[in-house]
Amino acid sequence: MLDPTLIREDPEAVRRGLRAKRIDGAEAALDAWLLADEEYRLLRADLEAKQAHRNRESKRIGEAKRAGEDASDAIRAMGELAAEVKRLEERERALADRLERLQLDLPNLPHESVPEGESEHDNVVVKEWSGAAAPPDAAPHWTTMGDWGWLDAEAGARVAGAGFPVLRGGAARLVRGLERYFLDVLQEAGYLEVRVPYLANEASAVATGQLPDKEGQMYRVDDGFYLIPTSEVAVTNLHRDAILDADALPLRYAASTPCFRREAGSYGKDVRGLNRVHQFDKVEMVAFAAADASYAQLEAMTELSEGLLEALGLSYRRLSMCTADMGFTQAKKYDLEVWSPGQERWLEVSSVSNLTDFQARRLQVRARAGGAQGSGKPALVHTLNGSALAMPRTVAALVETYAGPDGLRVPDALVPYVGAGPLR
């Protein structure tokens, strides 16, 4: 949610930001919001004057009654005003609802350092790193994993459906090892490990911005819960409606959870093998940072994820996402793409974002010196999240890079977790 004061005081700056984001309907929502806000404020002035009048009179009636006087005339006279106040209050509620709905249609504004662009083609490669040399004839991971009995799409389809592949044997061990390795690295870096619910209620989904924007991406269960599409939803909501200790910032969390995504409309090579599935495991970082520290935090988180890829010896590149390719809630976002030698294409394995105060405003996560019981004015924090890393594509890149005749060559960093290999 954007700061209403900012929208009011500098609507043209907001408009420029919205335009850069290339989100349908955002500018129309802005115009509608400005109009409704104007009406709302006029109405408020009128309503508050009448409320003040009513409060004064009611107080007088109370005093008169206590003094034993007859107040029935005054009460009768107040009837009309009371009705008018009620009418205005209804109108105020309607307008407030409308303003809030419109505000939910306004995406976060891009940071000035974000490249302006029209589509994913305008994302800027800001870094490229070369890892272990892959065999020139590297096979796609689904071939290798099929041969080794590591990947069973049919079994997964039997259990659930298409897009729910089953990992067997070495692949399952590999994921377990990666998960432990990533979490260990994050813990070392000061992230607190948490295990969280995999279902989120509607309030949580709205607060992190999945709703109403990305309703179609999430699975919903009968009881009204949503399956989390990323641990961001669960972890970021940990502190919803809380006042944190400003001196304890940044608060950093690491969580490993399955992620559930409907991925409607995907097809072709995008969905082969592990490229895009409905359920996958991911280790995620979430940070609550002071407003003046969030962009430094974004760099630190990104470098942490890059360090994981480097330790695994996987070639990757970092993209600074352009204004049009960022998500709704993001002010700045980096994607890390790992090189897939068997498919000769880049695969997104991590996405690290600074959501500034946009998400915190919906979440009502604030911080003050001394914590909730401390002094000073509570100020909204900035929230960030990033993957470290998504499992399926990491596994795909590992298999395509390190497959040998006897199984998977194990990078040194993973040896403590899955053994020296080759892994089968």
Next chain:
RNA sequence: GGAGGGUUGGCUGAGCGGUCGAAAGCGGCGGUCUUGAAAACCGUUGUGGGUUUGCGCCCACCGGGGGUUCGAAUCCCUCACCCUCCGCCA
């Protein structure tokens, strides 16, 4: 699944339909005292919005929503969440 209890300010916890934005305690902040600190004592201390150069004034908020009333933390309806007990269960 069944039965009951609860939700009030940063926390604990009072609250008769009017003088309640809300007692008291704790915590925070400022001060007195002290070489310093603690203790003690005094004062002060919710959030959001509007208005004013400023002192200030006004409005809303006692889990969410709706209602009754001149007037609601207090009465009614409804929803959500939490707790206890019973049942079932990894």
